[in-house]
Amino acid sequence: MEKNTIPSFDNYINGEWMPAVGGGTKKSINPSRSHEIVGYVPDSSEADLNGAVAAAEAARAAWRKLTGAQRGSLLYKAADLLESRLDEIGETMTREMGKTWAEAKGETARGAAILRYYAGEGMRSIGEVIPSTDAEALMFTTRTPLGVVGVISPWNFPVAIPIWKMAPALAYGNTVVWKPATETAVTAAKVMQCLHDAGFPPGVVNMVIGSGSAIGQGMASHPGIHGITFTGSNAVGKQVGQAALARGAKYQLEMGGKNPIIIAADADLDLAVDATISGGLRSTGQKCTATSRVIVIKDVYEAFKAKLLDKVAALKVGDGMDASTWLGPCANENQLDTVLSYIRKGTEEGAVLLAGGTRPSDPDLADGFYVTPAVFDNVTPDMSIARDEIFGPVLALIAVEHIEQAIAVANDSEYGLSASIYTKDIGNVLSFVQEMEAGLVRVNAETAGVELQAPFGGMKQSSSHSREQGQAAIEFFTSIKTVFIKP
Ligand SMILES: NC(=O)C1=CN([C@@H]2O[C@H](COP(=O)(O)OP(=O)(O)OC[C@H]3O[C@@H](n4cnc5c(N)ncnc54)[C@H](O)[C@@H]3O)[C@@H](O)[C@H]2O)C=CC1
């Protein structure tokens, strides 16, 4: 189906591609050149969602009865297909949300690795034997799937995040209805095509593309969805959680971050600068694990700042498909507006903008949602740029006297997702690891960079206190059943 050579994509329901019942479509555009349409995608309504939920419900009994190994074999096939389409899917991701092609391909490869990890889950232990007080009885735990799982995913990791939700959901015997972000729905359709080609039975995994208010909220309130897993903003996450709680469904929320990096006086400053740049500015700062508060001990503040500014000045902003680009555009116009408004606010509240924070002067970039990477000096912990999640290429430098103050400032946030420290001092490391209120703490490493085999999630407002990925995923996607058997 082509509209003037621009491809159109459909929902995927009960093993078939189909347009939205009402026929509505939306454009997915390229944030590097906003006039360029990447594809038309469905603007679905409740009728489409109901169809997908009904298909997932009809498929779930047979899917649950397969062995874990049988389910896993389909995940292995999907991984191979995703990997074989890495360039194409990576390019689509770059054209839809702007991250560089290298990052997009890396994320797609990570998607394949996640699929393989959970394919193997089908062969691992799912329970334990517990001694009974009855000498004749055998007591043990097993796991049972939730049923139909709703997956609401954002645009910033359009392959990895939905896969780290869908792969365990499917491996543990659930069926899935997936609502991707419309901004990256073409990428989603290409991921879905891999699952289709892998041969999942009709109805086991479904995709409905549409607005958050219609399909996302519709999923959270749908009585046919037994568990809902969400990644995105705090405001929406809380609505999803409340709607799920109101009807007694299980929910899991991964939301924002305001992640600090602490630079101790004994840090290797070159490595710390590289980690700050990579953690804070890759993917244009649009990671929930992105570094945004850079807390530096005053003894090395000026030296660190000079090295940071040198390297930030060398970062090339441009189209992510251009091999020389280091930093793509913001993913959409709202993100660009948010970033520019925080840059204004930062200056108004008394921080000093040392670099970037403007639209690039290159006329070739005028039609994209570009902003140059910003570094703020003289930031105090009460300023908006030190408190709110900006989700853009903005680094806020905060000077502190000593490590205790650094950790106190780092903890002075409503969020608690990831945090890092650069130091060689074991005392600093131990204080940081023990006192830092974050779900992911990293020593001599950047704040971003989640490993698929380890639990991932935040403290405080960053999550619903659950964990995703690794073995932790089983806690959300299954219920424990305690079995007591007596002759
Ligand atoms: N934790 C993370 O990884 C992410 C955080 N964000 C944060 O959110 C801010 C806004 O970005 P958005 O794309 O607008 O995030 P969002 O929270 O609106 O979108 C995330 C997902 O939720 C869906 N959604 C939107 N409204 C919904 C509703 N009422 N009920 C159910 N689902 C709904 C969206 O369609 C998308 O699939 C960003 O600036 C950033 O701060 C955004 C994306 C990812």
Ligand SMILES: O=C(O)CCC(=O)C(=O)O
């Ligand atoms: O840092 C990462 O690799 C993952 C980040 C993430 O989960 C997110 O931005 O939602």
